[in-house]
Amino acid sequence: MATLEDIAKVAHVSKMTVSRAINHPELVRDELKTSIFSAMHELNYRPNVAAKALVNNKTQVIKFFVLEDIDITEPYYMKLLVGIAEYLAKYQYSLQLMTDEHLDIGVSDGYIITGMRDEDYDWIKRLELPVVLFGENRWHFDFVDTNNEMGTQLATRYALEQGYDRVVFIGIDVKEPFEYSRENGYIQVMQENQRMPEIHRFANHSHLAMDFIEATWSRITPNTCFICASDRLAFGIQKGILQMSPEIATDYGVIGFDGVFLDQVATPQLTTVEQPMYELGEACAELLLRKIKDNHYPLEERLLQPKLKIGGSTRKK
Amino acid sequence: MATLEDIAKVAHVSKMTVSRAINHPELVRDELKTSIFSAMHELNYRPNVAAKALVNNKTQVIKFFVLEDIDITEPYYMKLLVGIAEYLAKYQYSLQLMTDEHLDIGVSDGYIITGMRDEDYDWIKRLELPVVLFGENRWHFDFVDTNNEMGTQLATRYALEQGYDRVVFIGIDVKEPFEYSRENGYIQVMQENQRMPEIHRFANHSHLAMDFIEATWSRITPNTCFICASDRLAFGIQKGILQMSPEIATDYGVIGFDGVFLDQVATPQLTTVEQPMYELGEACAELLLRKIKDNHYPLEERLLQPKLKIGGSTRKK
DNA sequence: AAGATTGCTGTTACCGCTAACAAGATTTAC
């Protein structure tokens, strides 16, 4: 494996100049840079990450904590993780994945954390390295998330455009910012259209949503669309309706939220608000690396735009 | 952060002796070791991974390639990944996750690869670092996998014990060792019990299995159990049967294979052959680290035992 | 009892890279 020294010999300069050509190119004559870069290319130079890390007192490692129960959330985080990992790899960072803060053995340059419960903010705020959270929060940590409000706005508007008479929101029964945002998006669009909001909330389990449909079926008029705060709930609503009447796509509508795996498993496939998981992962990584480089980087809350993915669970006008 | 030098001062030895106490304890007097370890404890010593990596000409990075389309397989690999990552972290390795062999930028100490297609073995065999594959293969690479044969044996035996008259195998239409093993397990148990095997194969999509049920429903007698090569197919079979008759758990049986997410989404939950994904991940990592340490380590093919997870898609005797 | 062997610890050099400083050449200032 070629080192700076090898490049230096071929380009007839000192290895310091090579190092500078990489890290502070503005300090090196263009002429030299040309021959240095061509030597690097010729010798297929790969920087030695360990040496760089040692001298910079960095680790080139990022820790990713998934604090939520992974059995339940499995599909959700895989693409996020890929986004994070591939972005990091580009900058020669690697990853340690942890599902429990207690087995935090080694050291790293920063943290990406997701699935926080209220009690977690306690130790998170004591961390001494840069942190980026995945998911809205009210504690003034940098975060990246889907624009949840916009997501339910898109969904609600679409439902109204398709001509559903009644548009009901099925929320998740948690006091989390993401849930408030999703409810807000729905409420706003309803009010803009002089419609009365109607919200029901359940723990995020499909069978609860299904039970709700079965229990209240007599009061659920045709031409109703359910805007759900998760695909899981949407899945349950859809199942409940199918159980009661096989005519879902025409008489009823269901819109989910997430667009991760479950929407495709449903029959018909769910119309859903798709979160750009891969891009969210990249954004987490990018923001974190920026904070590592510049430790006065101001607080940033980055919201990426979701997309409405039309499936068969809503009528086509 | 304390260094070897700091420990050395406190313990009144040279830093070399401290290094030895860690890596070759048999060369250091017990007396010194005691005071060295207590100094390490006192100063909360953490080895500097970069320094170690530099001097050993290692990277402390493992690459994990997921070559399969991640959209389809998302849930499947998450727990495997957690198993790999947590095991690696214990030994101060970190991870780079790649979904495409071409964006292989940096360097690493070894590879874990999964989702290989036939054409991939070409470049895999040219890799110059230790490799462990996740998944049976016929090319004499070290691998870790579930004992697929045992999985379908468990399933088939269970189906027979529950008294199903007809036990049919629904396979995945690929020429892969894992599929042959699963079919073999089924065939063996059928023959042991003087039953005639009956196998149908489809691409691994639930709707194909569902269509199959609908198309051949007239010939599907009650008291039949379907042993499926994946939860995806089982999910489709179950849906098909539910469409035709709501009495699945009593008149028919469905057993899946994987036990990853999808089995829990089904209603009723699928009886399935559960792969120990977390442990498989750990095993991949362990085997790889062993091969990195000892490059004459002999070829190893490690099969972990699956478990039958009883759900509501089969009758209880 | 002298030389050889063993057991344990310290010294040196180096892994590949970069910050800090040194130093020469060129330009600018007055």
Next chain:
DNA sequence: GTAAATCTTGTTAGCGGTAACAGCAATCTT
């Protein structure tokens, strides 16, 4: 025209570890 400022490159030292070797007692041979 000379001192100062600027630009560009090289030299040195050190990041935190470990292998290789050196050195010195204690023990073993014969």
